[in-house]
Amino acid sequence: MYCSSKTALVILHFGDICHSDELLKILNRFYKRKEMQKLAADQGLDARLFHQAFISFRKHVLEMPSLSADLHIILSDICFGAGHIDDIYPYFMRHAKQIFPMLDCMDDLRKISDLRVPANWYPEARAIQRKVIFHAGPTNSGKTYHAIQRYLAAKSGVYCGPLKLLAHEIFEKSNKAGVPCDLVTGEERTFMDVDGRAAGHVACTIEMCSVTTPYEVAVIDEIQMIRDPSRGWAWTRALLGLCADEIHVCGEPAAVDFIRELMYTTGEEVEVHTYQRLTPFSILNHAVESLDNLRPGDCIVCFSKNDIYSISRQIEAKGLECAVIYGSLPPGTKLSQAKKFNDPDDPCNILVATDAIGMGLNLSIKRIIFNSLVKPNVNEKGEKQMETISTSQALQIAGRAGRFSSKFKEGEVTTMHRDDLPVLKEILSHAVDPIETAGLHPTAEQIEMFAYHLPDATLSNLIDIFVSLSQVDGLYFVCNIDDFKFLADMIQHIPLNLRSRYVFCTAPINKKQSFVCTSFLKFARQFSRDEPLTFSWVCRHISWPLAAPKNIKDLVHLEAVHDVLDLYLWLSYRFMDMFPDTASIREIQQELDDIIQQGVRNITRLIRATDPNLTDPLQTEIMHGQTGSEATSGAFWTRGRVQRGSGGTSESSLASRLVRDGLLTPDLLKQLQREWSKEHRRGKKD
Numbered sequence: 001m002y003c004s005s006k007t008a009l010v011i012l013h014f015g016d017i018c019h020s021d022e023l024l025k026i027l028n029r030f031y032k033r034k035e036m037q038k039l040a041a042d043q044g045l046d047a048r049l050f051h052q053a054f055i056s057f058r059k060h061v062l063e064m065p066s067l068s069a070d071l072h073i074i075l076s077d078i079c080f081g082a083g084h085i086d087d088i089y090p091y092f093m094r095h096a097k098q099i100f101p102m103l104d105c106m107d108d109l110r111k112i113s114d115l116r117v118p119a120n121w122y123p124e125a126r127a128i129q130r131k132v133i134f135h136a137g138p139t140n141s142g143k144t145y146h147a148i149q150r151y152l153a154a155k156s157g158v159y160c161g162p163l164k165l166l167a168h169e170i171f172e173k174s175n176k177a178g179v180p181c182d183l184v185t186g187e188e189r190t191f192m193d194v195d196g197r198a199a200g201h202v203a204c205t206i207e208m209c210s211v212t213t214p215y216e217v218a219v220i221d222e223i224q225m226i227r228d229p230s231r232g233w234a235w236t237r238a239l240l241g242l243c244a245d246e247i248h249v250c251g252e253p254a255a256v257d258f259i260r261e262l263m264y265t266t267g268e269e270v271e272v273h274t275y276q277r278l279t280p281f282s283i284l285n286h287a288v289e290s291l292d293n294l295r296p297g298d299c300i301v302c303f304s305k306n307d308i309y310s311i312s313r314q315i316e317a318k319g320l321e322c323a324v325i326y327g328s329l330p331p332g333t334k335l336s337q338a339k340k341f342n343d344p345d346d347p348c349n350i351l352v353a354t355d356a357i358g359m360g361l362n363l364s365i366k367r368i369i370f371n372s373l374v375k376p377n378v379n380e381k382g383e384k385q386m387e388t389i390s391t392s393q394a395l396q397i398a399g400r401a402g403r404f405s406s407k408f409k410e411g412e413v414t415t416m417h418r419d420d421l422p423v424l425k426e427i428l429s430h431a432v433d434p435i436e437t438a439g440l441h442p443t444a445e446q447i448e449m450f451a452y453h454l455p456d457a458t459l460s461n462l463i464d465i466f467v468s469l470s471q472v473d474g475l476y477f478v479c480n481i482d483d484f485k486f487l488a489d490m491i492q493h494i495p496l497n498l499r500s501r502y503v504f505c506t507a508p509i510n511k512k513q514s515f516v517c518t519s520f521l522k523f524a525r526q527f528s529r530d531e532p533l534t535f536s537w538v539c540r541h542i543s544w545p546l547a548a549p550k551n552i553k554d555l556v557h558l559e560a561v562h563d564v565l566d567l568y569l570w571l572s573y574r575f576m577d578m579f580p581d582t583a584s585i586r587e588i589q590q591e592l593d594d595i596i597q598q599g600v601r602n603i604t605r606l607i608r609a610t611d612p613n614l615t616d617p618l619q620t621e622i623m624h625g626q627t628g629s630e631a632t633s634g635a636f637w638t639r640g641r642v643q644r645g646s647g648g649t650s651e652s653s654l655a656s657r658l659v660r661d662g663l664l665t666p667d668l669l670k671q672l673q674r675e676w677s678k679e680h681r682r683g684k685k686d
Contacts, residue, residue, distance in 0.1 A: 020062065026078055027058050030088045039089060044106035045096060046468060053096035060095060102465055105453045112449045113470040115440050115478070119266045122211055122241035131246045132268050134223075136253040137275030139399025146273065147219045147248035152179050154217035154246075156200040160209045160238050161221045162231075164188075165331050165360035170203040184208045186508060187569035206234045211241030218244035222359065223251035223259065224392065224435060229480045232439020236476070239438075240266065252392065254432040262438060262475060278404040281411030283425055287418045288369050291315055296349035297366030297408055300416065301397055303354060303375035303389075309552060309607050311371065312352045316604035321348040324603055327356040328510070330562045332593040333600055338363055340601075344407070358396040364406035368398050371416045373423055388423070391430045398428065439479040442466050444502045451498050459501050460488040486511050491524045500527070503574050509567055515557065519564040523571065527578055535581035538568060544588055549599040552610040558596050565589040 030036060031054045040050045061067065061075070071091045077083030097103045119126065135143035151157040152174060159170045164185045174181035175192065181201040183190040185208060192199050206220070220242075226235035239249070239262065249259060253274065260270045288294070291314050302308050305326055315322045323341035325334050334356070341351045342364045355375070357363060373394075377387045389397075402411025413428075415421045442463065450462045457465065463485055467478055487505040496504070504524055509516050522541060526533050538544075542561050549555040565585055572579035599606060 022079060023075065024058075024062065026075070026085060027054075027061060027088075030085050030092070031058075033085070036086065036089055036092075040093070040096070043093060043096075044103050044110075044469070045100070048468065049096075049100060053092070053099060056099050057092050057095045101456070102454050102469075106469075108453055109450060109465070109469055110471070112446055113442070113466050115470050115476065116473045117265075118236065118440055118476065119240050124212055124214075124243045125241050126266065128243065128245070130242075130244060130266075130268055132259075132263055132270045133246060133248050134256055134259055134270050134272045135248060135250045135275065136256050136272055138252070138277050139396055140279060140403050141275035141277050142404070143273075143275045144219075144221055144250045146275070147221075147250050148173070150246070150248060151201070151217050151219050152177055154201075154215075156215045157217040157219070158201070158209055158213070158215050158242065158244065159203040159219045159221070160206040160242075161203070162206060162225055163360040164205055165334065166221060167203045167205050168331070169360075174201055174203065186573075187566050189573060206238055207231075209238050209242065211237065211243065213243065215242070215244040217246045217248060218242045219248045219250065221250050223249045224255045225251075226255070226258075226438045227435050228439060230439075230483070231479070232477075233441035233479045234439075236438040236440060252432055252435075254392070255435045258435040258438075258475075265475070277399070279402045279409050279411065281398060281401045281413055283428060284367075284412050284414040285421075287415045287421045289416070289418060291318060294320065294350055295367065297364065298349075298369055299351040299353060299357065299363070299365045299367070299400070300369045300371050301353060301355060301357070302371045305354070307371055308352050308354065309603070309610075313604050313607045315350060315352070320350060321346075322350040322352050323348050324600055325351065325353040325356055325361070327354055328559045328563075329356075329600065330559070330589075330593045330596055332590070333597045334361060336597045337600060342406075355393065355397055357400055358393070362403065362405060363400055364408060365401050365403070365411070366408040367412040367414065368401045369414055369416055370394075370397075370420060370424060373415070373420050373427070389427065390433070391427055392432045394424065394427045395432065437475060437477045440472060440476050441479045441481070442470075444499060447502055448498060458488070458492050459498065459505065460485045460492065463488065483511060487520065490517065490521060494521075494524050494528045496524065496528050500575075504571075507567055507570055510560075510563055513560040513563060515560040516563050516567065520567060523567065527575065530578075532578050532580055533568065535584040538565075538581070538585060539588070546592065546595060548595055549606055550609060552603075552606050555596070555599045555603070555606055558592065558599065562589065562592050562596065565592065 037047070037050055040053075041047075045053060061071075067075070068091075074083055074087050074091065078085055078087065093103075102109050133147075135147050137143040148159070148170065151159060151170075159167065159174075161167050161170065164187075167183060167185055171181050171183040171190070179201055180192045180199040181203055182192060182199045184202055184204040186205060191197070209218075218238075220235065220238050223235060223239070226232050226239065228235075239247070239259070256270075256272055263270050288298075291311070294300075294315070300311055302311065305328075308324060308326055312322050312324055323337040325337050329337075337351075338361045340346050340348050342362075351357075351363065351365065373388055374386050375389055375393075377385055398411075398413040400411075401413055402408045413424070415424050447459070447462055447466065450466055451457070454462060454465070463481055467481065470478055472478060484505050487507065487509070488501070491501065491504060504520075504527075507520065509520055511517060519541065523533060526537070542564060546558060546561065547554075549558055565588070568579055568585050569582060569589075572582045572585075
């Protein structure tokens with residue numbers, strides 16, 4: 001017997017017939033039974049997996065042309081009232097194990113993914129009694145200075161910092177003080193000994209620290225980053241795993257109680273040294289409101305590169321010079337721009353920067369000006385969202401004003417827009433939220449053990465299963481692994497062994513840059529063919545030599561090429577035979593850094609050449625509500641558009657055309673701005 005409509009009848013063999021709607025109701029009743037959910041959970045099916053397994057099982061029952069004899073008899077009995085709905089469970093679990101093979105080895109997988117006692121992962125550190133000293137204080141309080149003094153006085157030591165720039169700074173400071181020190185970052189190894197023997201001291205980025213090498217003193221900088229959704233695991237690993245007699249931890253006072261609690265699990269006490277800010281900074285009672293009110297020593301902080309381009313263009317239009325610093329610039333370019341801004345003999349005395357200035361650069365800033373208080377953020381689930389900056393972030397940035405070592409002995413903080421100033425004062429009046437959890441990340445060894453039990457699973461699936469089964473106690477969380485999975489999915493079709501695949505997926509790349517992602521894919525493909533990535537191969541890929549940028553698009557591409565060369569160097573220290581030409585790559589990367597520096601020095605010319613709409617002086621003034629002395633609400637003038645009601649119509653290009661065509665004078669435009677602003681404020685009150 002045959003029925004062409006799935007919604008009409010489902011044929012159960014041996015002539016038994018059950019209406020599909022009735023069968024669907026039975027399956028859904030089974031799904032909703034708490035007893036079944038609990039039984040499945042005991043077998044390793046959490047709520048998410050139970051739902052996925054049920055959807056697959058229901059499709060199997062309703063759409064398969066034939067079912068196994070035992071299952072169709074059970075379903076037939078239930079349809080005709082001769083069986084119990086719970087009788088479906090064994091068949092549901094049989095199907096679930098087919099689509100989730102890890103259910104057959106759940107006990108082993110649970111043991112592997114048990115992250116509840118990470119202190120036990122570091123037996124060498126647990127074998128010694130370490131002394132933990134917490135240097136707690138705000139920005140510019142001298143906390144890191146005191147930790148470094150102890151580091152320099154020790155027979156051996158390791159400095160662990162969040163940035164390459166900070167590692168470089170300690171590397172140079174140590175060697176200048178006559179203490180031989182090596183440098184280890186993801187992309188660079190510099191040994192002071194000509195024969196390549198390790199020095200007693202090493203400065204490194206925190207991900208690169210060794211947890212097996214014994215030291216007298218270890219310094220862990222910016223410990224509050226232990227709660228970072230993406231990188232927090234590196235601070236947890238360093239804190240729990242470093243084999244040093246003394247661990248000097250530097251960071252915000254908000255981390256003290258948590259670090260004490262964490263060290264209680266290792267049986268180690270924490271000695272706290274508290275520091276006060278060395279120079280005061282004050283929050284001004286007025287906003288800047290107009291770029292006409294800028295002064296030497298000002299730093300305008302933006303949270304997007306587009307804002308940096310726009311504001312630097314406006315500053316240049318007023319006949320002033322400014323330095324520019326943002327996160328994707330190479331370290332050499334950042335240092336060059338910082339030097340230009342700090343030089344009292346250089347006419348450039350205004351800085352436009354992102355929050356990249358929050359750490360790693362010594363800058364002579366008198367006044368910090370927040371252009372905005374909202375920045376894009378990634379939460380622990382990997383979701384991107386626009387958020388008002390936290391008290392911790394605001395203090396980190398504001399603290400750059402009036403540094404102890406700069407010519408300005410007192411700092412000032414304010415906003416560009418009037419309506420933002422009370423918000424900033426409110427943010428800075430709050431105490432920093434206490435740190436409550438530390439990040440963890442699955443290791444290559446743990447993933448390899450998973451793969452042994454699940455040989456057919458992809459790396460991305462292995463990570464998903466690991467995270468879903470992982471158990472952490474209240475002190476920890478599993479760091480966001482979306483970037484890892486993104487790279488794993490990108491190279492899944494390329495034949496690599498698991499360890500190599502894992503290493504490739506931990507590469508620190510900017511997935512927003514399509515050229516970087518394309519290069520990553522080509523590197524992996526060439527690697528999989530067992531063909532070394534030579535200097536000439538890389539030069540062909542990046543079209544070297546490269547010309548100076550003619551516009552912003554060119555500059556962005558050069559920054560991406562610099563990142564690609566960083567990726568090559570990063571991989572070269574993990575696969576030396578396959579990435580053999582590090583010296584040549586480093587040479588052209590330095591040349592590229594110089595080209596990018598040249599481009600950034602001429603950034604306003606590049607902006608003018610990029611997009612007339614972006615760089616029209618009138619439009620950019622309207623964009624920020626800064627024409628004349630009138631500054632309007634950040635809620636009214638938003639991201640380059642004058643918003644009218646909820647329609648979000650753009651008036652700026654129309655205004656530009658009206659002025660250009662002589663139909664509207666600049667003075668009349670100012671008057672219209674004032675009226676629009678008043679109407680907006682009146683509307684808010686109503």
